[in-house]
Amino acid sequence: MKLSFSIQGGDFTQAGHPSSQVKKVLKQLGIDGKAIKSIVIALYEAEVNVVAHAYSGTMEVEIEEHKITILVSDEGPGIPDVELAMQAGYSTASKKVREMGFGAGMGLPNIKKNTDELLIKTEIGKGTTIKMVNYFI
Amino acid sequence: MSGLPKYHALKVDAAKCIGCTHCMKSCPAEAIRVVNGLAVIDHERCVDCGQCHRACPTKAFYVEQDDLAQIKSFKYRVILFPSIMIGQFPEKYNEDRIYEGFKKVGFTHVYEVEQPMQLLIDSVKEYCIRPDSIKPAISTYCPAIVRLIQSRYPSLTENLIMRKAPHDLAAHFAIERLMLEGARREEIGLFYATPCIAKIASVKSPVGEEESIVDGVINMNHLYNEVMKVIADGEEIDHSEQRENLSNEGVLWSLTRGESRHFGSRSMAIDGIHNVVRFLERLENDQVHGIDFLELRSCDQSCAGGILLTGNRFLTTERLERRAKRYPSAKDISNTVLKVNTEELKQKLIIDSISPKPVFIFGTDRAKAMDKMERAQRIVCFLPGIDCGACGAPNCHALAEDMVNNKAKMSDCIFLQQMWVDEDRIKAKKAFLNVQKKWGTDRFKADCKKRGRRNEGF
Numbered sequence: 001m002k003l004s005f006s007i008q009g010g011d012f013t014q015a016g017h018p019s020s021q022v023k024k025v026l027k028q029l030g031i032d033g034k035a036i037k038s039i040v041i042a043l044y045e046a047e048v049n050v051v052a053h054a055y056s057g058t059m060e061v062e063i064e065e066h067k068i069t070i071l072v073s074d075e076g077p078g079i080p081d082v083e084l085a086m087q088a089g090y091s092t093a094s095k096k097v098r099e100m101g102f103g104a105g106m107g108l109p110n111i112k113k114n115t116d117e118l119l120i121k122t123e124i125g126k127g128t129t130i131k132m133v134n135y136f137i
Numbered sequence: 138m139s140g141l142p143k144y145h146a147l148k149v150d151a152a153k154c155i156g157c158t159h160c161m162k163s164c165p166a167e168a169i170r171v172v173n174g175l176a177v178i179d180h181e182r183c184v185d186c187g188q189c190h191r192a193c194p195t196k197a198f199y200v201e202q203d204d205l206a207q208i209k210s211f212k213y214r215v216i217l218f219p220s221i222m223i224g225q226f227p228e229k230y231n232e233d234r235i236y237e238g239f240k241k242v243g244f245t246h247v248y249e250v251e252q253p254m255q256l257l258i259d260s261v262k263e264y265c266i267r268p269d270s271i272k273p274a275i276s277t278y279c280p281a282i283v284r285l286i287q288s289r290y291p292s293l294t295e296n297l298i299m300r301k302a303p304h305d306l307a308a309h310f311a312i313e314r315l316m317l318e319g320a321r322r323e324e325i326g327l328f329y330a331t332p333c334i335a336k337i338a339s340v341k342s343p344v345g346e347e348e349s350i351v352d353g354v355i356n357m358n359h360l361y362n363e364v365m366k367v368i369a370d371g372e373e374i375d376h377s378e379q380r381e382n383l384s385n386e387g388v389l390w391s392l393t394r395g396e397s398r399h400f401g402s403r404s405m406a407i408d409g410i411h412n413v414v415r416f417l418e419r420l421e422n423d424q425v426h427g428i429d430f431l432e433l434r435s436c437d438q439s440c441a442g443g444i445l446l447t448g449n450r451f452l453t454t455e456r457l458e459r460r461a462k463r464y465p466s467a468k469d470i471s472n473t474v475l476k477v478n479t480e481e482l483k484q485k486l487i488i489d490s491i492s493p494k495p496v497f498i499f500g501t502d503r504a505k506a507m508d509k510m511e512r513a514q515r516i517v518c519f520l521p522g523i524d525c526g527a528c529g530a531p532n533c534h535a536l537a538e539d540m541v542n543n544k545a546k547m548s549d550c551i552f553l554q555q556m557w558v559d560e561d562r563i564k565a566k567k568a569f570l571n572v573q574k575k576w577g578t579d580r581f582k583a584d585c586k587k588r589g590r591r592n593e594g595f
Contacts, residue, residue: 001511019422029506030498033292041423065503 001025007050007057009076012100015051018059019044025063035136038114039068042132045107045114046072052097052107053077054127070132078124086112144341145183146201146334146354147190149176153197156576158526160189160198165410166289170539171529174577181496184284185335186410186435187444200334200445203353205363208243211326211352215311216244217304218330218357220251220388221440223460224453225361230368232460236376238364244328246315247379250307251387253475253482255467258386258399260486261300265400265430271296273405273420273428276396278302280339281435282413283491290417291493296431299488303390304329304340308350309485310382313477328353330360332391332443335435357445382475384467388460391440394432401430408434408442499542513537521552529575549575 003025005018019040026036043059050057054076062069079085085092086108093103112118117133156174168182169189176189176197190198208214216239226235239247265274275296277283286293308327315325329351331337340351389395397404405428407413413433419425436442441457442450499506513534520533528549530536539545548554554568573581 001507001514016419016422016424020418023422024497025510027291027495028497028499028510029503030495030501033493037292037421037423040421044422044424063507065507 001063003061003063005059005061007047007054007059007072007074009051009053009055009057009074012048012051012102015048016044018047018061022061022063022068026068029063031136035134039070039134042111042114042134043070045110046070046130046132048102049107049128050074050076052093052102057127066135066137068134068136071129072132073127073129075127078126078128079120079122080124082120082122144338145178145180145185146337146341147178147183147185147187148199148201149178150197150199151175153195154193155195155197156529156580157194158529158531159192159194161526161529161531163188163192164531165285165414167531167535169531170544171526171575174575174580182288184281184288184435185333185338186281186285187334188410190334190444200337200356202337202356202359203328205242205355205359207353208326208328212324213246213315213320213326214244215246215248215315215325215327216242216330216355216360217248217250217307217311217327217351218360219303219332219391219440220249220383220457220460221332221391221443221446221453222330222357222361223249224441224456225357225446225448226364226368228456229370232380233374233376234368234370235364236379237374238368241367242360242363246311247376248307248311249380249383249387250303250329251390252303252307252380252382252384253310253467253470253479254303254382254384254387254390255470256479256483257300257303257306257486258467260483261298261396261400264298264300270298273425273431274298274401275431275433277488277491278390278396278432279335279434279439281333281335281410282433284335284338285410285413285435286417287491287494288496289414290421291495293417293421294491294493297491299491301486301488302339303387304336305343305350306482306486309482310475310477312350313482317476326352328355330355330357332357332440332445333436334444357443358447359445361447382470383464384470385461385464386467388457388464392454392457393434393439395439397430397432401428403428404430404432406432406434408439409437410435499538509541513541516540516547519553520550525551527551527572 008014022043023036023040050072054074057072057074060071084090088109091103097103115132116135119131122128154175156171158171160176161169161171165186165188166182166184168179170177223232223235236247264270273296277297312325329340331354337354340349340354343349393408394406397406407416438450438454441453499509516537517534522533524532528536530539536545548571551572557563558565558568
């Protein structure tokens with residue numbers, strides 16, 4: 001089954017809605033709590049990345065019997081150095097974003113830690129697309 | 138862990154229920170549906186929080202309780218009650234008079250459950266500092282919260298603190314003390330005065346336990362009335378001996394922050410089940426960091442807001458806060474006063490296991506479940522999305538889920554039905570009969586004293 005959400009850049013008040021929705025579905029499917037937790041953490045981090053850095057974005061979630069694929073695409077500045085961004089603690093978040101308790105430089109590392117497959121495509125000045133895949137029993 | 142079958146004390150009085158949907162909308166577990174004009178509780182989903190009881194304008198929910206007369210079959214008749222009971226009575230009655238009231242009602246021994254508190258405080262502290270305890274550690278004090286976590290947030294079950302509540306502590310303590318006095322176990326009858334239905338359920342079918350130690354449960358408002366009939370103004374009888382283990386911490390335990398003030402370097406207390414739900418949602422999404430202890434209570438103002446209380450919750454809190462000041466700190470009450478084997482008592486505070494009990498699963502066959510959910514998702518597209526409740530389900534999404542689980546029909550939605558009438562797919566008469574079947578003929582009669590209106594009480 002498919003779920004899709006739109007994400008508004010800069011609007012932290014709405015962040016977390018897709019995570020809760022996806023979580024509800026996964027729970028109803030009887031998926032193991034630990035697997036759900038990883039998925040939800042990755043999903044929330046990805047969402048917050050869009051909110052913190054991009055102008056707008058979409059999230060497409062596809063749930064299959066033993067697999068979930070999440071595609072997050074945004075229109076934004078892109079990531080100049082993906083390798084650097086994958087390092088824990090590295091952040092380009094603005095002061096304003098940090099003051100709100102986000103932008104600790106743990107986003108991408110956390111996503112990596114909590115997904116089975118991660119693919120990042122980015123183009124400077126245009127935007128970023130990340131694809132996350134998790135498997136469950 | 139099999140444990141006892143789930144007991145629910147809350148029942149709906151068919152003669153009073155008008156199917157007004159207030160309860161259905163207030164339920165945090167989406168456990169209520171209106172069927173044939175009456176509220177029906179799904180016992181698998183119900184967590185015993187009592188929100189429906191609170192929301193009901195016609196007082197159609199009632200709470201089953203044990204007969205007070207059954208205490209007579211015991212030689213030693215012990216009443217166990219949380220400290221908030223004392224906070225219910227008018228100020229002019231001091232503690233000794235209230236205790237004397239319990240004796241007149243027929244009890245031989247009176248124990249407030251929050252004693253000896255230091256044992257429980259130490260036990261919880263020991264649990265929280267264990268390297269294998271998962272943070273934030275969540276208190277198991279409020280049984281409605283434990284059930285909510287088991288059913289709706291199963292992944293957080295591992296955060297629950299494996300320690301029992303004060304009423305278990307006091308029950309074991311009372312037994313030990315009485316047996317020291319020479320009583321035999323079978324001569325002792327333990328009765329618990331409960332401030333809420335969640336405690337009734339937890340006493341009757343305790344989570345993580347095979348059997349209940351308590352012989353009967355009496356609703357606090359009922360007991361209050363019984364005591365008020367016999368309580369006297371002038372008498373001065375000293376019952377302070379029965380309170381020698383009561384502490385400042387004990388008196389405050391059932392109030393908000395009663396627990397959280399003792400544990401963790403960063404602790405939080407949240408009261409009100411809808412507040413708790415919102416917070417657990419965040420916690421489960423891993424959006425909360427650094428908190429190591431959580432006190433979660435289903436009722437606003439914690440147990441002072443219990444549905445079986447008589448007094449105003451804020452006045453009860455105020456009275457208890459003042460009362461607590463007169464009691465020593467729990468750590469200053471020496472073990473020699475306890476007269477019992479504290480190590481044994483401590484052992485009895487340990488809960489072996491609490492297992493998750495997810496109730497929102499769409500069946501065990503994943504493929505079928507996914508198919509059902511996709512259907513529910515498509516159905517939602519056709520529903521109005523205003524969560525009016527006229528279908529008998531709390532919101533459009535719940536209705537869609539009920540439909541794919543064969544618990545509701547498309548025609549239950551009055552908007553869909555109206556559309557079908559417009560499209561000539563069903564006759565107007567048939568549509569009307571459908572709604573009448575759902576809500577009964579009375580809903581359509583002109584009546585200025587209609588039940589529901591009459592009971593809304595302005």
